[in-house]
Amino acid sequence: MPTAIKESSPPHWLARILAVAVLAALALYIASSAKPSTLGNITEACTLAVAAVALNLLLGFNGQISIGHSTFAGLAAFTAGYSVNFWRWNPYVSLAVGLVLCFVLGLALGLPALRLKGPYLALVTLAVAFVWPTIAAKFLDKKVKASTLKGTKLQPPTWTGLTNSRPDRAVFLYWLAVVILVLAYVIVRNLRKSRIGRALVAVRDNETAAAVMGVNLKFTKTVTFGISAAIAGASGWLTAARLDRLDENSFTILNSIKYLLALFLGGAATLAGPIVGAFVYYFVDDYLKTHAPTWHWLPGPISKGPVASFLLGTIVIIFVFIAPFGLVGFIKDQVRRVFVVTPRPLKQAVASPELIEHTSDATAAESSAQD
Amino acid sequence: MLDVQDVSVRFGGIVALDGLSFTIDEGQICGLIGPNGAGKTTMFNVISRIYDATSGRVSFHGKDLLAAQAHGIARLGIARTFQNLALFPTMTLLENVMVGAHSQGRGGFMKSTFRIGTAKAERDLRDEAGDLLRSLQLDHLAFRPASGLPFGTLKRLEIARALAARPTFLLMDEPASGLTHGEVDELSETIRRVRDDFKLSVMLVEHHMAMVMGISDKVVAMEFGRKIAEGRPAEVQNNERVIAAYLGTSA
Ligand SMILES: Nc1ncnc2c1ncn2[C@@H]1O[C@H](COP(=O)(O)OP(=O)(O)O)[C@@H](O)[C@H]1O
Ligand SMILES: [Mg+2]
Secondary structure, eight states: OOEEEETTSHHHHHHHHHHHHHHHHHHHHHHHHSOHHHHHHHHHHHHHHHHHHHHIIIIIITOOOOSOHHHHHHHHHHHHHHHHHHSOOOHHHHHHHHHHHHHHHHHHHHHHHHHOOHHHHHHHHHHHHHHHHHHHHHHOOHHHHTOSSTTTTSOOOGGGTOOSSHHHHHHHHHHHHHHHHHHHHHHHHHHHTSHHHHHHHHHHHOHHHHHHTTOOHHHHHHHHHHHHHHHHHHHHHHHHHHOSOOOTTTTOHHHHHHHHHHHHHHOTTSSSHHHHHHHHHHHHHHHHHHHOOBOTTSSGGGGTSBOHHHHHHHHHHHHHHHOTTHHHHHHHHHHHTTEEEEOOOOOOSOSSGGGOSSOOOOOHHHHHHTO | OEEEEEEEEEETTEEEEEEEEEEEOTTOEEEEEOSTTSSHHHHHHHHTTSSOOSEEEEEETTEEGGGSOGGGTGGGTEEEOOTTOOOOTTSBHHHHHHHHTGGGOOOOHHHHHHTOSOHHHHHHHHHHHHHHHHHTTOGGGTTSBSTTSOHHHHHHHHHHHHHTTOOSEEEEESTTTTOOHHHHHHHHHHHHHHHHHHTOEEEEEOSOHHHHHHHOSEEEEEETTEEEEEEOHHHHHTOHHHHHHHHHHOO
16 A cells, blocks of 8 residues: 655655755756766756757647747747847847747747647648748858857856856856756646646647637637747757857757657656656667667668667657656656555535535545545 | 527538527526437537527527627536536546636636736635535545546536536536436436526436426427427427427437
8 A cells, every 4th residue: 555645734745845955956966066068968958858848838738739849949049149149139138039939939830720630730830840941041141050159148147156168158058957947847837737727738638628618729729839839949049058050950850859759758748757758868869879889781871870869769659658658657657656645635614505415425535545 | 598599500411400499588497308410419509609500699698699709608607518528538527627617717827827826716716616526426536537437427527517617507418318217316406406506597408308307497399400399398298299209210
């Protein structure tokens, strides 16, 4: 029998505070002891995680698929690169403006999404992701492509005590990525646990019923698309902050597919899933890139280089079959054998007593024991 | 209160509703009967604005219902249940009922994103949803997801969810299907109780004749999208066309 912990009871709060404290300590420890290259890797993993969190809001909770999220990341990255280099904008202002642009483009893409379902929506967003590099190549000359937030354009503020030396800069970008990831997570978590979050999931589960309950499908779906696009934009801005150079191939459909794989690996429609998935995906990918063999007997272009992405794709597909709710679903199942959190029982005092003729004897403890 | 005038609905060549008219008064329970395919569910879908009427008018408390949007219906005080269940399977029973109250809530994307000043409303909503689950004897299942529970249980959940919208008019599409005899009697009791407690008008589609006739203040009988009888239960029950429709097409 697993140990039961009551939701919002002191032990539950303690466990939560402990979890946050451990994570914060880990983040601090990494910042103070990791090599700049490792910090760079973690920053990249966080960047991927932000995009996966964005996609989770849209696909995991609202049931709308997008293979075009790389486009939003690209839009915000180029917005930042261009405005900071050519108009001398403050890099944080460029972030805000990029997010707004992504939100608006997301709304616009969300409009066709109203009429399209499943594979058709996937196709439209796929087309956007496909067209984007062409547009980027056409409108961006060499100078623009080389414009990122590198060097002196995005410097650690003095209050951090960090200089713009290479190691300090790695620490600074690492913290930026961590903070943006935490913010993205908190936004999606808040949404999920609120009235709007329930509406999002209701729309995913049964559109007609959701509308009958009073959920405005058009508004809900387009705004969700916009918010998700803006969060993906934050991921793109982080990319512009870290890289020395961007070009039309920086944000292709392969990036979108990476977001999807990370999300499903970690567990769609769970809050931690996209983050866990992104980290595992990133570091397994990183490992395979240097350690995977080259298999010449494979057909086509995959025979030419290491089989890293081929292997990783296969691993994710097999994994999703074994654990349809991803790593987080799998971990939750294991944890549930040891600990269960029983929801706060329903209030017993009754608002309109005349209504309640048959008060059920079942206590909350009994009902959770049935689970 | 509800005034349906000459409503027709066509799907390509199929005429699902053919000039249907009837009225329901405040506080009434109106039974809507007819063989399968008569157009009962289609009528519900027109009222809840899921289907567009090809022609005709529907007014509710004098307001033109057909000018409203599907998501605006709940706010006007109309809630419904679905014949073939339209629950949110991944959500718990409690959450299903909480979504039922969506039209009663405030707090859009902004408030939800920052979760400022929503705690009390959420708590109250949770308590209220809990009360509703209890009143339909579902409270012991509150934290179970809706998927996988027995049909009869989910039918009751549909009622709880509909009531969460604090409707003044409740449409129920075959609520007794899949229930045992004893459960049907209990359901009749529940519907009456709910009507009185919540001061509801009710429109009830049901094949269970004893139940409809026992509970309804008036009955509308349909066949092939048309009204064939309207009146007190006893009158409709003895109407020749109604008897013919039932002996002819279903039994
Ligand atoms: N969405 C639809 N598309 C096409 N035909 C429909 C649709 N909905 C209902 N119908 C048709 O309308 C008629 C009435 O159906 P319905 O209202 O479900 O009947 P009832 O609920 O009385 O059994 C049937 O012939 C049915 O096939
Ligand atoms: Mg029907």
